[in-house]
Amino acid sequence: MSAGPRSRELYSRACQLMPAGVNSPVRAFRSVGGDPLFYASGDGSHFTDADGRRFVDYVGSWGPLILGHAHPDVVEAVTAAVRKGLSYGAPCEHEIELAELMIGAVPHLEMVRFVSSGTEAVMSAIRLARGVTGRDDVVKFTGCYHGHADHLLVAAGSGLATFGTPSSAGVPASFAEHTIVAPLDDEAALEEIFDKRGSSIAAVIIEGIPANSGLLLQRQEYVRRLRELCDDHGALLILDEVITGFRIGAGGAAERYGVVPDLATYGKVIGGGMPVGAYGGRRELMQQLAPLGAVYQAGTLSGNPVAMAAGVATLRRLLAEGGAAYARLEELGSLLQQGIRAAFEDAGFPWSVVRAGSILWMSLQEGEPPRRFEDIRHEAAETYARLHSGLLDRGVYLAPSAYEVAFVSTAHDEKVIGDTVEALAATLGEVSRG
Ligand SMILES: *Cc1c(COP(=O)(O)O)cnc(C)c1O
Numbered sequence: 118m119s120a121g122p123r124s125r126e127l128y129s130r131a132c133q134l135m136p137a138g139v140n141s142p143v144r145a146f147r148s149v150g151g152d153p154l155f156y157a158s159g160d161g162s163h164f165t166d167a168d169g170r171r172f173v174d175y176v177g178s179w180g181p182l183i184l185g186h187a188h189p190d191v192v193e194a195v196t197a198a199v200r201k202g203l204s205y206g207a208p209c210e211h212e213i214e215l216a217e218l219m220i221g222a223v224p225h226l227e228m229v230r231f232v233s234s235g236t237e238a239v240m241s242a243i244r245l246a247r248g249v250t251g252r253d254d255v256v257k258f259t260g261c262y263h264g265h266a267d268h269l270l271v272a273a274g275s276g277l278a279t280f281g282t283p284s285s286a287g288v289p290a291s292f293a294e295h296t297i298v299a300p301l302d303d304e305a306a307l308e309e310i311f312d313k314r315g316s317s318i319a320a321v322i323i324e325g326i327p328a329n330s331g332l333l334l335q336r337q338e339y340v341r342r343l344r345e346l347c348d349d350h351g352a353l354l355i356l357d358e359v360i361t362g363f364r365i366g367a368g369g370a371a372e373r374y375g376v377v378p379d380l381a382t383y384g385k386v387i388g389g390g391m392p393v394g395a396y397g398g399r400r401e402l403m404q405q406l407a408p409l410g411a412v413y414q415a416g417t418l419s420g421n422p423v424a425m426a427a428g429v430a431t432l433r434r435l436l437a438e439g440g441a442a443y444a445r446l447e448e449l450g451s452l453l454q455q456g457i458r459a460a461f462e463d464a465g466f467p468w469s470v471v472r473a474g475s476i477l478w479m480s481l482q483e484g485e486p487p488r489r490f491e492d493i494r495h496e497a498a499e500t501y502a503r504l505h506s507g508l509l510d511r512g513v514y515l516a517p518s519a520y521e522v523a524f525v526s527t528a529h530d531e532k533v534i535g536d537t538v539e540a541l542a543a544t545l546g547e548v549s550r551g
Pocket of ligand 1: 233234235236237239262263264265324329357358359360384385394
């Protein structure tokens with residue numbers, strides 16, 4: 118289904134005013150075709166578009182809305198905070214509350230600093246890693262996204278241990294000179310990189326569970342080997358938990374792998390829908406930040422009281438009753454995964470659906486689910502566009518890109534998931550008829 122008349126009208130106005138009418142590229146629907154739907158409001162697992170139509174939302178603002186849209190606890194906390202002023206630019210108790218919740222839940226966090234986005238968290242953590250190690254090089258992985266800092270918008274260079282090339286116009290080649298890009302799921306590649314450049318690597322950054330190019334589940338032994346190599350060569354391991362932090366469980370991906378990172382970055386869920394990022398780790402590292410140490414990092418709106426209040430309400434709800442919310446998310450995620458699997462099977466498609474807790478991704482390709490970006494078959498994007506459109510027709514809103522994952526929230530339930538699976542089965546019927 119295409120966007121309704123009101124969404125189309127809004128979109129044409131927006132296109133005059135903002136590039137492609139959006140403030141973040143994927144929202145423009147370029148990879149699935151058609152015009153984007155304009156959201157008018159959200160409630161729980163659903164949103165209503167500008168034409169008054171309701172959809173089940175599996176985007177959840179790209180991860181933050183783990184409790185669904187406009188959860189009463191969050192709305193109440195934010196409303197109370199707003200009445201007391203929107204921003205102070207000075208310390209306030211909400212910051213302490215959010216820091217205590219995070220540090221209390223994640224054993225390797227001894228101190229945190231709040232910023233206003235995941236991009237900022239990652240940028241700052243890398244600056245800190247460079248500052249404390251006195252080294253310049255950073256290793257990242259193909260298929261992992263860490264926000265849009267210049268030196269991370271870099272693609273693999275010609276050889277393994279060679280420096281990358283900018284993947285966006287506007288990034289000077291010299292900014293990519295300190296970024297080495299490795300394939301995921303490949304110990305030998307890591308060993309070669311550390312062999313050649315180990316003494317100049319400040320940090321390796323990896324997504325907790327790579328979830329920005331599909332969902333590329335990593336082997337525990339691989340992540341552990343990465344930890345070892347960092348230790349052997351004096352490099353820091355930065356786990357980017359902007360998606361996975363407080364999403365796949367209170368301890369994030371670190372807990373799942375049993376790997377302790379030196380620094381971890383957060384965003385999305387910890388802001389409960391408000392602009393919040395954070396980075397943290399061991400005390401002696403974090404104490405290298407200004408004004409205690411020599412690594413500068415600041416923010417006018419950092420620790421914003423309203424944003425902190427949203428994060429506090431969200432984490433309190435998630436951590437209540439011994440983390441019952443995570444057990445529920447696991448249940449709902451599993452139900453959706455089984456439903457999708459059965460629908461694929463019934464329709465005769467040999468595709469897999471990968472899941473980590475409440476994060477799901479349909480690989481739409483045969484064989485083992487990919488663990489590396491290089492193993493994703495990009496023809497699947499065309500199939501995805503057809504599924505996306507068929508599901509929209511039936512009131513189900515998936516991310517407008519084949520490489521984006523689906524998020525289940527605690528506001529989804531058995532009925533909503535059952536309806537989604539039915540809608541998928543009907544859509545697959547159309548796809549198989551060609
Ligand atoms: C979303 C994301 C970021 C960037 O966060 P923004 O808040 O969009 O700047 C960084 N790392 C990962 C793993 C992400 O998923």
